[in-house]
Amino acid sequence: MDVLTLQHLAAGNAWGAIWPELALGCLALALLALEMVLPREAHRHIPAIAILGQIAVLAALLLHFHGGHPGREIFNGLLLQTVPGQAMRVFFVVSSILVCVLARLTLARQAMPRVEFFHIVLVVSAAMMLLAQSNHFVMLFVALETVTVGFYILVSYSRQSSPTLEAGFKYLVMGALSSALLLFGIVLLYGVAGNPALPGRASSGFGYGEIANFLSANPHNFLASVGIVLVLAGVAFKIGAFPFQFWIPDVYQGAPTPVTAFLAVASKAAGFAVLLGLFHRVFFPYAWLVVPVLSLLAAATIVFGNLAALTQHNVKRLIGLSGVSHAGFLLLGVVASASSSLAVGAVYFYLFAYLLASFAVFGVMAHLAGADDSDQELEHYAGLAKDSPFLGAVLAVGLGSLAGIPPLAGFMGKFFVFVAAFQAHLYALLAIAIGGVVVSIYYYFGWIRKAFFDVPRPDGEPATRPERTPVGAAAAIALGAIALATVVLGFYQGPLGRWLSW
């Protein structure tokens, strides 16, 4: 490669355009440096620095929301900046801020190194941002692996606890398997796109645009279909869609609560951002294949998630399996996006509503968990509303929004997805989704009932319930803000609504 080619390649680099990712990466490194430089007693301020730094990034992102280069390929087609990509950046920063807030609570109870946790969270969220904007299969894979490797560490972070180690091991094996499937799919697509005997041959078959050209020139190629299905399977692992959901209950239960929240929200959302990007920019010529596959996945995911969640006693498993059903509803939106203009906006709105509601619930869970983080039973919630009306209210708002009850944001998310699904004539899937919603009401209300209606038996064993953490100022602000946002987004969408329903 001569200098001119390199210069030509470098001209496509727009470092300024990925400043949020760079800022998060620098912040992550700065945290490690601070730990070395600062005296030991000042170390407890490092998490606060991490949170404040991210809030600064978030504020800058919101101020420059329409800055950037929407619709422009940068780094020679590795990344494509889009408005939804910009929204997902905001999404990941918000979720990593909330994960850090929860981590301050959870890590305080365990003798664990602190700073590394925040470091990894920051790196992972930067990688997720890149993932949501990737426009090239190599970029996709590298970003995804960064995320996954980060999660290998985070899931098994409390290394003295055997459920956590078990979760870490399971996630490692499953993560490797899903990466392998994804990689195999990518390689098949690369190989078949490079076949000189076929029309629309791609010179380097990793870019989304080139593969899309090749696929539209060969709309019924068998090898390409296998590759597409394998790529979808790899993504389905990340979003926890049936039949690739089996790792979820154990991993969610074993992982520390903030990590469970990160997995349940950000990792799932990253999967959906990738899925939407792939579907619309690459696989669209194969809609004949992708739509039935995703429809089947959606139906099975909704049914399985809701039925499996019905019988759970451990709230971490419950929220994990209910998250599976949410993946099903989101998949319904993705399927609908093949022919409904509202669907993409609906999926993004659903993701934001899910972010707020999930973190409200996880925030309450973090306050109720004891030293053994995997031991969070439904029983522990008895009498919560009486002892702590604030946590009770936040929990009710979060669960109500997850259940999709107006006037909460979750209802609007489901509503948009249902309208989109109807526009796309997905009547059978809609009927399944309605059944799923009714079943989900049952277990979400079972949880609310525990917190509000049940009182702990007077003779009951108070010793079996872990001590609840009192609500601190930062957690109160964060939880209050997300609960309020959940309520307000339920009936007033304002500019967000205009943007989603363009």
Next chain:
Amino acid sequence: MISFPDPLLISIAAPLALALAIAMGLPKRWSVRLSYAGFGIPLLCALHVWWHFRDVPKVGGYAFLHDYCTGLENIGIGLKLGVNGIAMPLFVLAGLVGFAAGIFAIRSGAERLKIYLMLLLVMQAGLMGIFASVNVFFLYFFHELALIPTFIMVGVWGGRDRTYAAMTMTVYLTLGAMLSLIGLIAIYVKSGAHSFDLIALREALGARPLGVLTQKHLFGLLLFGFGILVSLWPFHTWAPLGYGAAPSSVAMLHAGVLKKFGLYGLIQVALPLLPAGAPAWSHPLAILAVFGNVVVIGLVTMAQRDLKQMVGFSSVMHMGYAFLGLAAGSALGIGGVVLLMVAHGLSVALLFLLATCVHQRTQTLAMDEMGGLARKAPVLAAFFTAAVFAAIGLPGFANFWGELAIFVALWHYSPALTAVAVTGVVISAIYGLRAAARVLFGEPTEAFERVAAKTPIVDLLWSERIPALVLLAALLFVGFWPRSLARPIDSAVSAPSEAVAYAGR
């Protein structure tokens, strides 16, 4: 017109603002005092709307139209408020029953009164919103806003079996609400109006009606979705269970007003938008209503020993008449349904209120263990007797006109069904009068004597008399002057645009 900014918005915003203030930590004394205003302002707004309805300008039959943006105007969702001749009487009903239930709740001395009042205020805001919304999305939205506090209040403040009752209500009503939501989405998508605005939908579907088969399917979906919410037999089991367990103010508001949402949705949305879909369903509906709601539930009501359960079952039974009016389908039948909705809402709320008053005095709801209450509490007895008379449809009370109109309309539809339906009047007279006789008159039972010896029986207190008086006065007012409501109803159900929809069958 007096400068009254927007009575519809105020009636929704005032209780909601107070509920928010209570949630933010308003002291208890102020919460309770301001609650009078929280329930009084919607009533004043409702009366204002009723008084000025005739002389304000109307667009498409709707008065007091206001449009507020919420950010989703691109897909046709916005808070559009207004009332037409069908919505106005129900809006007034919501104001009246809400006021009565609110006053009763404030003086009830319930545990954790602040939270109870807060939830009740949210419910009140939702109820006012249902009948003030022109946008179908917000119609549904306000229904759910009122419904969620119901579940919580039944579950926390309810009586016997409250948890089971709350759970049953939640699952049944969510199913009904989801089915109707899908129906509404279907109308939105299929109409091509790109709007949930009822006026726009009517125009779009008036110009380009849907295919008959589509209308049939959508009407069926809405009928069963809304039907579950109105306790159409055999989907009624949640109602007596829930009302039996619900605290009295919640039972008053739900049975009196919120339950009418289903019928309101059918009349205001399904019938005018899907006129060709209704005839296909009118036979099954009429048969379910006559044999299920009227006869079977009527006989079940007769067998009840528990006063509150009896009132709960009787409300399921009376909904049968409303479904019959819908099945008959003529303008007279629909008008009768609207009138019956108002009348039944007032009378069932009054009955629930008085049943609680009786319960507080006798310490039991079993009618076998009561008797002779009239001697100790003559005012309560007078109110109770009047409420029973109203409920069984005696002339002079509003219920009479509603039932009469429905029976006349039904006669044109099917004389045979009318004959069966009229037996319902006899059934309700039997159980109503028998209940009054058992509770109020005759010799006091031993159990009642024991209770009376322990705590002296007091007559109806003022805090109970005022809500009861408001409801009874409204019943008599409409009973003696039905034109006050019949005229606006008539103007709505026989307006030229709707005449096509209603008279086409």
